[in-house]
Structure formats: C-alpha cells, structure tokens
Amino acid sequence: MFKFLWRGQDRVVRTAMINSYENGGLRVLDFETLVKSVRLSWFKRLFASENAGWKCYLAHLLKPFGGLFLLYCDYDPKDYNISNQFYAELIQFWAEFRGAFSEKDNNSSIIWNYKNIRIDGKPVFYKKFYEKNISFSSQLGLQKIIYYYVKNTTLNCILHRRIIFFIFFIRSGSSSLEK
Numbered sequence: 001m002f003k004f005l006w007r008g009q010d011r012v013v014r015t016a017m018i019n020s021y022e023n024g025g026l027r028v029l030d031f032e033t034l035v036k037s038v039r040l041s042w043f044k045r046l047f048a049s050e051n052a053g054w055k056c057y058l059a060h061l062l063k064p065f066g067g068l069f070l071l072y073c074d075y076d077p078k079d080y081n082i083s084n085q086f087y088a089e090l091i092q093f094w095a096e097f098r099g100a101f102s103e104k105d106n107n108s109s110i111i112w113n114y115k116n117i118r119i120d121g122k123p124v125f126y127k128k129f130y131e132k133n134i135s136f137s138s139q140l141g142l143q144k145i146i147y148y149y150v151k152n153t154t155l156n157c158i159l160h161r162r163i164i165f166f167i168f169f170i171r172s173g174s175s176s177l178e179k
Contacts, residue, residue, distance in 0.1 A: 039093045073113035079123050109137045
C-alpha cells in the first residue's frame with residue numbers, strides 16, 4: 001500500500017502514518033502487521049487436536065525436516081524451500097514470532113534444524129536420531145557447544161557428522177545409524 005501511495009520510497013515515516021490521531025498519526029492500517037497476525041492465527045488451529053487436510057499438507061511439506069516438529073526448532077526460514085507461498089510465509093512469521101518471545105535455555109536446545117549448527121552449509125536433521133527421542137543438546141553432551149555457539153554467533157561453526165555419530169554411539173550403544 002505504501003509503495004502505491006508514494007510510488008517509490010516512503011516520503012513519510014510509516015509509524016507516523018500508522019499512529020493514532022492523538023499521537024500525531026493518520027490511523028492508516030498497517031497491512032504488513034495485519035497479514036502477519038492473520039497468518040499467526042492459523043497456529044491456534046494447527047496445534048488443535050482435530051485433523052484437517054491443510055495440516056496434512058503442511059506436515060507433508062515439512063516432512064524432510066521432521067514434519068511439524070520443525071516448528072519447535074530454532075530454525076532459519078531461508079534454509080527451507082517451501083513451494084507454497086502461504087506455508088512459506090507461515091513458517092517465516094512463526095520463526096520471527098518464536099524468536100521474539102522465546103527464552104534461550106542452552107541446556108535444552110533442540111539441535112535439529114538449529115540455524116547455527118550446519119553440515120555442508122545446511123541445517124541438520126537426522127530422522128533416526130529423532131525417532132530414538134534424541135533431540136536436545138544435553139542428550140548428546142553438546143550443551144557446551146550450543147552455549148558457545150549462542151554466545152559467539154558470528155563464528156561459522158561446522159559440526160562434522162562423524163562427531164555426532166560418535167557421541168550417539170557412546171550415549172546409546174546403538175550400532176544401526178543411517179541418515
């Protein structure tokens with residue numbers, strides 16, 4: 001809407017346009033915030049117990065990343081190529097919302113799809129580990145790495161899959177691990 005009004009860059013600060021008359025604004029509707037809030041309202045329906053076709057489709061789109069489990073992870077939406085624009089915006093807005101309101105507890109950080117843990121430049125999700133209920137850094141003895149990572153976000157840390165396999169072998173005694 002603002003691009004239409006000004007035919008280019010904003011000529012008036014948007015917050016001045018959006019504010020109430022009492023605060024010197026023009027009470028213009030903030031469409032960006034409106035769209036985000038409507039998209040986020042879908043999560044109430046998503047987390048409700050009843051089944052719906054749209055939930056199955058979203059779970060199908062997210063299946064390579066753990067399905068709806070992705071929504072519990074600290075992920076970067078740019079890492080996931082979701083073909084449907086509605087669902088792509090949905091996971092983008094959810095990531096922004098979670099990031100703004102979630103508290104970081106480094107002892108219980110979910111390691112899968114974590115935006116700062118990468119192998120070959122991509123976030124990590126190992127289905128076999130997830131199916132064995134291995135999801136938290138504390139379960140693999142990685143809490144110090146996660147803590148270090150959160151404190152030093154500018155570092156480009158790469159965990160090699162052999163390290164994760166080795167830790168998993170030690171912790172679980174399992175011998176059948178494939179990605």
